[in-house]
Amino acid sequence: MPTADPTTVTGLPPSIAAARKELTPMLSQYADLCATHEDALVLFQVGDFYEAFCEAAEEVARVCEVTLTQREDSTGEYPMAGIPIDNATSYLERLLAADYRVAIADQIEDAAAASGLVDRAVTQVITPGTVVDEELLTDRTTNYVAALTRESEEGENGRPVDGIAAVDVATGECLVTSGDPETVAEELDRLDPAEVVRGPGIDVIGDGGDSSANHGDTSASHSDASANHGDPSANHGDPRWMETTIDADHFDSRTARDRLEPYLSAPEERFGTEAEVRAAGAVLAYAEYTQGDGGPLEYVSRIRRYDPRRHLRLDAAAQRSLELFENRGPGAGDTLFDVIDETNCALGRRRLERWLRRPLIDPDRIRSRHDAVEWFIDEPIARETVADGLASAYDLERLVGRISRGRANARDLRSLAATLSVVPELRDALSMGEESDVAPEESDVAPDDSNVTPDDSNVTPDDSNVTPDESNVTADDSNALCDHLRDLRDRLDPLPDVRNLIAEAIVADPPQEITDGDVIQRGFDAELDDLRATEREGREWIAELEARERERTGVDSLTVGHTQVHGYYIEVTDPNLDAVPDDYHRRQTLKNSERFYTPDLKEREDEIVGASERADALEYELFTDVRADVAAEADRLQALADALAELDALVSLATVALEREYVRPTIEDSSAGAGDRGGITIEGGRHPVVERRGEFVPNDVDLDRGDLALITGPNMSGKSTYMRQVALAVVLAQLGSFVPAQTARIPVVDRVFTRIGASDDIAGGQSTFMREMSELTEVLHDATADSLVLLDEVGRGTATTDGRAIACAAAEFIVDEIGATTLFATHYHELTELADRREHVRNLHFTATREDGEVTFLHRVARGASSSSYGIEVAALAGVPTAVVDRARERLASETGSSSDDRSDVPPDAVDETDPGDAGPDPGTDRGGGTGPEPAEESNPTDAALASAIRSLDIATMTPMEALNTLHDLQREIDR
């Protein structure tokens, strides 16, 4: 992100502070507002502009690329920069992007009416986590600001309990939970707030401050993860969110309780821990402050406490490596979210996002969502009707937020009414599964029934006994609306009262402004209608005045006109002034004419102006009343928004399942039966994202509960893709989606752990290996028999022998002690021997072949272990000259010494099934790993140098091309 240190230009600009005593009243007012908003850049309304002065002006000019001007007053000259209020959004975006909080100081009284200095106040502090301006928000994401608190030594083993509360100021949603520091750090990742307010005592997110617990900071996603290992200064701030500090008092128990009082009664009943109360109080304090400190935010009515353990846990590392929401690396394509997002409105999009961040773990709830998705797949008409209806729905959650905040205009209310008007259609569409004459085919059949041929009527006795109703029931059975959708349909309240109120009150196409009239329908309010009638009649009277006066005076050139300043007049040119009647009073003299008014005209004019002003004011009053009446139904509207959001997410899942040929997974209650039940069985499984890039080779998965599959195979052969596709199938299934496969049986998993690929984003200064180990620690510590663990090349970040030993020990520990279902990709061929010693270890491998000199990766998984000499083999497959490959093999053989003994341990099925072709390895030769445990003595200096060069290669991390180039270099060495 760009920016100079924001603190230099937030709050009071230094040169204004220095001249504090000599300021003009206006600058003095500016200075006061700046002083009370130390952490913000104050934009100060002067007419049609938001202005900043002195150093703040220089910064605004720089960031917003607007002209820096000089202002002069009695105290001298100073810089000023302004942005037009009408067009402020894009400038505000820039300031936010430059890491500023922006305090908007509006004129809060009519400048024309004010005597002296116009009163101004900060009406809103715009910060990344609390923006409510529609144009500054994106559709998809829920925009949270989160507060974190810590209760020391309250939890198990005297460890701290952290609380987290997050509020979406635009919609009024508020979530609260607590737990050990790691859990809360993980929740923070899931909520992915735009802004974080840390309470006292939380210096490092995710670190319980218990340095003896060596897994205490393994929320490895954060730069904070470096806490115990790296530079502590790196712990303050995460580039993903803005860090905000507020007065510590807001985190005080008493203060928090007082703050919460208007929002909910008996917080201790609602909340689980003191940490939650304090976090909720603090986050609401901050939210109120940003909304202009006008007291409680009424629309924050849905404060929900939740238990993170009731969801599939996906920490940031898992979310990232599975590319749920973010792409990795340059050139990366879609994310999983992109693939499954076929939602029709912003409500659904946000809901689906939430589901993906928090898949379920209750098998019944999961199946219930699957039922709904299946129903929509089977009912194309209903699905399309619902999708079309939802596509015309506005963002109800945010509309309600704006209405409740008193920021909605008449257009917003019409949008609300338009959204309500689709609800009955949605209900009808869902009722298709309920009516007795549901399917059109059946009603079509009816007339034909009378024409049945005698043969046709030859139905079996059983059938003929069926009453018409019953036959319908049987016919409908497959399409019967599932409980889930029936419940959802019942929650689709069309709020006819609200819809009618808006339809009656607000004109169909209202203007943007709500203060200038033309907002309220005729017939809604008698007084308003009278005023408008007076206005209209007056204007008609004036419209006819010209003709009347021409006739009365006989002056054909007489005109009636109107100016903003002088109002209505009758104009008579100089030559005709003689004809002017007595009741004409002079109003204005022009070059060749005179302008007059008559008492009647004046009276009418006063009437019109009076009626018009009163009507505009009345309209505004009526509008705000209607808005308040609608706001009073906020709870019902939010409940409807909730149902619409869910409906859209379900329809999206059905659409995706159909278009991409996903299948409904059978959900196993994983821990129901012990033993091997509850394994993952997938036929023809695909990676939902990779399959969109082109030809995809489907693969099967057959793992019993607690199995550990060791996956070997060359680089680029498809190991990571395979592992990820298994995890994605589980995530998709548990969020309620169908999965990309032919058949799938999936157990409910409590947590997905991933340690995939070397992460080079070591922001916290942790070495790759250290980070890898802390992630591994987390797996070994926290995984359970219900977890799914993905490990990719564990140990590769250190010396081969150490790495292999660690990988082997970790695999054994997982199988023996944890029993988590695990996919473990490795280049350490020796690990495959584990299959001989452990019942639950299986070998799988991927292969590559060469055809016509081209290396082809089959991307097909097969039983058994792969050959171990990946690097050289791939080099051979890639066409490295045989002499070089042979020489390399000799080198390796001499280095690995007696490692050929190892081969005897390799089970028969571990032999690489690759068709070796002409360049394939001789199965009889030693195929020990890239570097063996006991390097042999080298016989001469060149050999020693070569051996050392080869030994230092990290084959596991080399691409075939790098292997090729390295071999080429080695060959040149030999030839020297």
Ligand SMILES: Nc1ncnc2c1ncn2[C@@H]1O[C@H](COP(=O)(O)OP(=O)(O)OP(=O)(O)O)[C@@H](O)[C@H]1O
């Ligand atoms: N089943 C498949 N069908 C088609 N393409 C696939 C399949 N599996 C993987 N691929 C493609 O092959 C490439 C390599 O896959 P992947 O990264 O999974 O290999 P890998 O064996 O894990 O490699 P490395 O060991 O280097 O990490 C990917 O770009 C992917 O697009």
